[in-house]
Amino acid sequence: MTAFDGVTSPAVTVQFLMxxxxxxxxxxxxxxxxxxxxxxxxxxxxxCGTADIILNNFSGTYNPDATSGTYVVGGVSILRDxxxxxxxxxxxxxxxxxxxxxxxxxxxxQGEAPSVTMTFVDGIAYIAxxxxxxxAAAANxxxxxxxxxxxxxxxxxxxGASRSLTGSVGMxxxxxxxxxxxxxxxxxxxxxxxxxxxxxxxxxxxxxANKFSRPTQLLFTxxxxxxxxxxxxxFTNPGTYYVVNQAVVDRGNANNQYTSRxxxxxxxxxxxxxxxxxxxxxxxxxxxxxxxxxxxLADPLTYVERIDFNALxxxxxxxxxxxxxxxxxxxxxxxxxxxxxxNLVVEGMAFVIVQNNWMMSYTTSAINxxxxxx
Amino acid sequence: MPLCPQITNTPITVTLTAxxxxxxxLPVLAANTQQLAVTDAAAAAAVATANAAAAxxxxxxxxANTALANAATAxxxxxxxxxxxxxxxxxxxxxxxxxxxxGITVFSGASSSxxxxxxxxxxxxxxxxxxxxxxSISASTGAAVFSGSVTGSxxxxxxxxxxxxxxxxxxxxxxxTGATITGTINATAGYFGTVSNGFSIxxxxxxxxxxxxxxxxxxxTSSGASSVSLVGSNNxxxxxxxxxxxxxxxxLSTFGVLTHYGATADPxxxxxxxxxxxxxxxxxxxxxxxxxxxxTSGISLNAATGGINLNNQTNYTGVATGAxxxxxxxxxxxxxxxxxxxxxxxxxxxxxxxxxxxxKVMQMKPITYKTREDFTTEGEPNETQIGFLxxxxxxxxxxxxxxxxxxxxxxxxxxxYDRLTVFLTLAIKELKAEIDQLKGE
Numbered sequence: 001m002t003a004f005d006g007v008t009s010p011a012v013t014v015q016f017l018m019x020x021x022x023x024x025x026x027x028x029x030x031x032x033x034x035x036x037x038x039x040x041x042x043x044x045x046x047x048c049g050t051a052d053i054i055l056n057n058f059s060g061t062y063n064p065d066a067t068s069g070t071y072v073v074g075g076v077s078i079l080r081d082x083x084x085x086x087x088x089x090x091x092x093x094x095x096x097x098x099x100x101x102x103x104x105x106x107x108x109x110q111g112e113a114p115s116v117t118m119t120f121v122d123g124i125a126y127i128a129x130x131x132x133x134x135x136a137a138a139a140n141x142x143x144x145x146x147x148x149x150x151x152x153x154x155x156x157x158x159x160g161a162s163r164s165l166t167g168s169v170g171m172x173x174x175x176x177x178x179x180x181x182x183x184x185x186x187x188x189x190x191x192x193x194x195x196x197x198x199x200x201x202x203x204x205x206x207x208x209a210n211k212f213s214r215p216t217q218l219l220f221t222x223x224x225x226x227x228x229x230x231x232x233x234x235f236t237n238p239g240t241y242y243v244v245n246q247a248v249v250d251r252g253n254a255n256n257q258y259t260s261r262x263x264x265x266x267x268x269x270x271x272x273x274x275x276x277x278x279x280x281x282x283x284x285x286x287x288x289x290x291x292x293x294x295x296x297l298a299d300p301l302t303y304v305e306r307i308d309f310n311a312l313x314x315x316x317x318x319x320x321x322x323x324x325x326x327x328x329x330x331x332x333x334x335x336x337x338x339x340x341x342x343n344l345v346v347e348g349m350a351f352v353i354v355q356n357n358w359m360m361s362y363t364t365s366a367i368n369x370x371x372x373x374x
Numbered sequence: 375m376p377l378c379p380q381i382t383n384t385p386i387t388v389t390l391t392a393x394x395x396x397x398x399x400l401p402v403l404a405a406n407t408q409q410l411a412v413t414d415a416a417a418a419a420a421v422a423t424a425n426a427a428a429a430x431x432x433x434x435x436x437x438a439n440t441a442l443a444n445a446a447t448a449x450x451x452x453x454x455x456x457x458x459x460x461x462x463x464x465x466x467x468x469x470x471x472x473x474x475x476x477g478i479t480v481f482s483g484a485s486s487s488x489x490x491x492x493x494x495x496x497x498x499x500x501x502x503x504x505x506x507x508x509x510s511i512s513a514s515t516g517a518a519v520f521s522g523s524v525t526g527s528x529x530x531x532x533x534x535x536x537x538x539x540x541x542x543x544x545x546x547x548x549x550x551t552g553a554t555i556t557g558t559i560n561a562t563a564g565y566f567g568t569v570s571n572g573f574s575i576x577x578x579x580x581x582x583x584x585x586x587x588x589x590x591x592x593x594x595t596s597s598g599a600s601s602v603s604l605v606g607s608n609n610x611x612x613x614x615x616x617x618x619x620x621x622x623x624x625x626l627s628t629f630g631v632l633t634h635y636g637a638t639a640d641p642x643x644x645x646x647x648x649x650x651x652x653x654x655x656x657x658x659x660x661x662x663x664x665x666x667x668x669x670t671s672g673i674s675l676n677a678a679t680g681g682i683n684l685n686n687q688t689n690y691t692g693v694a695t696g697a698x699x700x701x702x703x704x705x706x707x708x709x710x711x712x713x714x715x716x717x718x719x720x721x722x723x724x725x726x727x728x729x730x731x732x733x734k735v736m737q738m739k740p741i742t743y744k745t746r747e748d749f750t751t752e753g754e755p756n757e758t759q760i761g762f763l764x765x766x767x768x769x770x771x772x773x774x775x776x777x778x779x780x781x782x783x784x785x786x787x788x789x790x791y792d793r794l795t796v797f798l799t800l801a802i803k804e805l806k807a808e809i810d811q812l813k814g815e
Contacts, residue, residue, distance in 0.1 A: 215380065217376045218378055256400055258399075263392075263395060264393050291394060294394070319377065323375075343381045343383070369384065370387075373387075
């Protein structure tokens with residue numbers, strides 16, 4: 001990783017939480033970093049993030065069974081399940097977290113070139129493991145943000161700065177036992193929003209309106225213009241694949257179900273149905289939500305689905321690195337191809353970082369302009 | 375701060391239009407549907423029950439209609455009985471109420487305008503017997519007039535307030551502000567105040583005063599028209615200092631009035647200083663001094679010695695007593711005074727041997743005169759007198775002024791003729807010496 005000098009390009013480090021403090025893994029031991037966060041397209045859920053770290057283990061330092069060495073405390077290695085890790089990129093003296101995860105899988109290669117592959121998952125994996133109890137009537141009409149907070153409490157997620165939850169739509173209490181993640185997805189559907197674990201390990205719930213207020217971080221062009229990023233690959237998608245023109249909002253067994261159909265789209269493309277498990281508190285909420293969900297993808301639009309680019313080619317002298325490193329899920333980017341500009345939302349991001357290369361891939365979706373007050 | 379151009383994303387609001395079809399579906403509740411299912415047998419039983427209830431209700435309605443018709447008939451008859459005309463109502467004892475345009479009259483008998491009746495109209499409420507009103511209450515002023523008395527064993531209520539000047543409250547307290555009582559108050563018994571501490575009034579008048587005190591104020595009678603009489607076993611006025619009786623004024627039957635010091639009177643005199651005024655004269659009894667004015671400087675009569683002391687009147691103008699020896703001095707106008715000449719009253723005694731006295735005596739100028747009328751005693755003759763002028767003697771000087779009495783202003787006032795004999799003696803002795811000398815030659 002020495003190619004990243006921290007001046008003209010970021011210095012990337014891997015840090016393990018050891019005895020309450022983060023210690024930096026020797027950069028010469030880091031063979032590759034592979035990070036995936038977010039989702040492929042907007043009609044999907046945000047998935048559990050993963051980071052695969054391959055370390056040179058010629059010395060056996062990263063062997064989980066080691067009884068001595070840098071990462072052994074009290075005769076036991078800390079490189080075991082649950083180890084907290086973060087990947088930090090630093091430039092101009094400013095550090096940006098690229099990922100924050102927990103050790104899930106360790107594979108040790110004892111071949112001619114000994115290495116250890118460690119897979120770190122983000123907080124969603126832990127939230128998904130927990131089962132939520134049935135909610136009492138007292139939880140009736142609590143907001144989506146409160147509902148998500150309740151689930152985080154159940155899984156023991158830290159409070160305070162470890163949470164950023166926004167969503168004012170009221171939720172019905174549910175009598176069903178579900179996983180905490182399923183309950184969170186109900187809240188996400190209720191507000192037509194998004195839930196993810198940020199690169200700083202903050203559990204984040206954003207409402208629909210958030211999509212229209214996020215900054216545009218990067219501009220991709222094929223002209224080499226100043227302060228733009230040259231892309232390597234652009235993958236587009238025929239919009240008809242993802243048309244949705246009929247939305248069913250299911251509030252639960254004992255409550256009304258609203259079905260909204262956008263007739264112009266149906267007459268052209270037939271019925272494309274999507275069901276939303278959203279136990280919102282009022283009929284009005286359900287009707288508005290159905291109205292929005294039946295409209296936002298009703299018009300097929302060919303859009304850029306993925307952008308591949310080399311992070312080492314970010315403009316001259318790394319001027320764009322702060323914007324690039326600060327980019328978060330939900331932020332916006334823009335692509336100009338043959339004079340046509342596509343405004344996009346970053347749905348997911350993938351990092352492939354090796355000693356002398358840094359490949360990036362953003363999955364994106366078009367910013368459909370429709371909005372509604374649910 | 376992103377370096378790339380910012381994208382302006384203006385949201386388009388989704389609204390319900392004709393392009394949308396929105397349906398609202400209630401979930402099917404199978405359990406509730408089952409609860410609503412009923413059997414044909416149960417339904418038939420329910421219908422029979424309902425029909426029976428309807429028949430019962432119909433019979434009840436018929437009975438009610440009959441009762442209502444009967445009630446209407448009775449009502450019409452009652453109205454006719456109670457109201458023989460449009461403006462007259464009769465009660466069970468034939469007492470009638472006439473309602474006219476100017477009020478309501480309740481009466482017994484045949485006429486609403488004569489005989490006993492009560493009228494309530496715009497002027498107020500009035501009651502009549504066969505003649506004029508026996509009582510009335512004015513609707514405009516609220517004044518109440520009763521030809522009879524307000525009687526009753528008990529009159530209850532709150533406060534009787536007459537224009538704020540006389541108030542009798544519920545407890546019987548009478549408060550009169552600026553009230554005047556005219557006429558006669560006849561009382562047989564009772565008190566102003568309490569029994570032990572007030573004035574008692576009975577058929578004989580104000581007969582006693584309780585143990586309390588009359589503090590301040592004045593007892594006044596009309597001049598010459600009446601008197602204050604004290605009647606009782608003690609019939610005296612007593613004067614107290616705190617609880618001690620220091621004196622009395624009391625009548626002595628037909629003898630007169632006695633004013634005395636101390637708690638007990640002694641009409642015969644002697645025990646306590648006292649003064650008696652009777653029909654034949656007055657007497658003063660005192661164990662020490664009877665004084666007029668200030669006892670030490672005015673006129674005092676010494677009861678122990680029987681003397682009259684005129685201390686602050688000089689010896690030549692009045693009569694005085696010395697310490698145990700009486701003397702009388704005659705001053706002017708044939709007034710008599712007593713002076714002392716005994717050696718035992720004198721000291722630093724020197725005999726006079728000087729000369730020149732004859733010349734001074736030769737300057738003395740005897741005169742005749744009459745006393746000015748304003749210094750004479752009425753009824754006494756004012757005859758021509760002989761003597762000297764005190765001023766002439768004073769002007770000669772040479773110790774002759776010692777025979778002149780000066781007034782408090784230092785002016786000659788009177789002349790001690792007895793002292794002039796001293797100077798005449800000296801002149802004679804001087805003349806005798808000259809005669810002897812001439813004889814010797």
